[in-house]
Amino acid sequence: MRTALIVGNWKMHKLIAEAVAFAADVLPRLSGARAEIALAPAFTALGPLVQATAGDRVAIYAQNVHEAPFGPFTGEVSAPMLVELGVAGVILGHSERRRLFGETDRALRRKVPAALRAGLRPILCVNERERAGDGHALRLQLQEALAGVEAERLAEVVLAYEPLWAIGTGSAAACARAQEASALVRALVGERSPAAAERVRILYGGCVTPASSGELLALPDVDGALVADASLDPASFAAIVAAA
Ligand code: PGA
Numbered sequence: 001m002r003t004a005l006i007v008g009n010w011k012m013h014k015l016i017a018e019a020v021a022f023a024a025d026v027l028p029r030l031s032g033a034r035a036e037i038a039l040a041p042a043f044t045a046l047g048p049l050v051q052a053t054a055g056d057r058v059a060i061y062a063q064n065v066h067e068a069p070f071g072p073f074t075g076e077v078s079a080p081m082l083v084e085l086g087v088a089g090v091i092l093g094h095s096e097r098r099r100l101f102g103e104t105d106r107a108l109r110r111k112v113p114a115a116l117r118a119g120l121r122p123i124l125c126v127n128e129r130e131r132a133g134d135g136h137a138l139r140l141q142l143q144e145a146l147a148g149v150e151a152e153r154l155a156e157v158v159l160a161y162e163p164l165w166a167i168g169t170g171s172a173a174a175c176a177r178a179q180e181a182s183a184l185v186r187a188l189v190g191e192r193s194p195a196a197a198e199r200v201r202i203l204y205g206g207c208v209t210p211a212s213s214g215e216l217l218a219l220p221d222v223d224g225a226l227v228a229d230a231s232l233d234p235a236s237f238a239a240i241v242a243a244a
Contacts, residue, residue, distance in 0.1 A: 002201050004035040004217065004244035005158060005224035007061065007123060008231025009091055009205075012042055019045035023052040026234035030057065035224065035244035039231070040091050043077060050086035059088035064097060065120070067110035079118030089121035091226070093145060095164055098127070105144035113148040116156060123158040123226065125205065126185065128165060135184055142188050154189060154196035160226040161185055162205040175215055178204045182221035210239035217244050 014022065019041050030037060040061040041049050050060045066076035082090065092111050097103035108124065115122040126141040128134040142159070149157060161181050182202045190197030204216050205226030216222055224244060230236045
């Protein structure tokens with residue numbers, strides 16, 4: 001049985017005071033939830049949010065990490081630095097990192113194992129860019145980014161399927177495709193390790209709202225959601241968590 005995971009990706013939103021106020025508002029709303037919950041704020045709010053959620057059930061994740069533990073990499077942050085803050089995981093390969101900041105599958109091949117080595121749970125995002133059913137693109141991204149992860153640790157990686165072609169077009173098509181694509185992602189993991197494929201969690205990302213989350217999270221191969229816009233408001237984030 002896979003525990004559902006709901007992750008709020010705040011992207012470049014919320015000052016520290018706003019992040020801490022969000023935590024104070026949302027934590028009581030999450031008390032009865034069965035899902036595992038994570039929030040991924042900007043780097044500046046990580047420490048304050050770790051403190052604001054201490055002893056609670058919300059884990060704090062980063063939105064990126066460098067693959068080296070330390071070194072001459074101006075402007076970068078390493079996995080041991082995040083662990084020192086109390087950060088529990090990291091989103092890797094989000095489509096915005098790939099599209100706007102040149103993140104490559106080759107870099108992810110080093111980042112995913114680096115995160116695992118340091119004790120951070122990686123959420124690896126894989127996208128369909130041009131069209132639905134682009135199994136070739138999903139296969140290439142998974143093969144490359146997971147190449148450095150030994151089979152015994154594959155299930156510790158969380159995968160997030162994001163159909164970029166559907167974002168902004170309404171979520172009905174995405175819902176229909178989400179099960180098919182998630183099953184494909186699971187099958188691709190199964191080519192490396194059938195046992196890992198059973199255990200690995202696959203999130204759906206893109207236009208997840210309180211209205212669409214019930215249908216999405218009921219799909220057999222969808223084990224949670226990666227939520228951006230709808231995670232910025234405590235009531236809507238809590239409603240999505242409640243649907244899981
Ligand atoms: P959204 O973003 O939830 O605002 O559609 C998804 C994403 O960019 O990961």
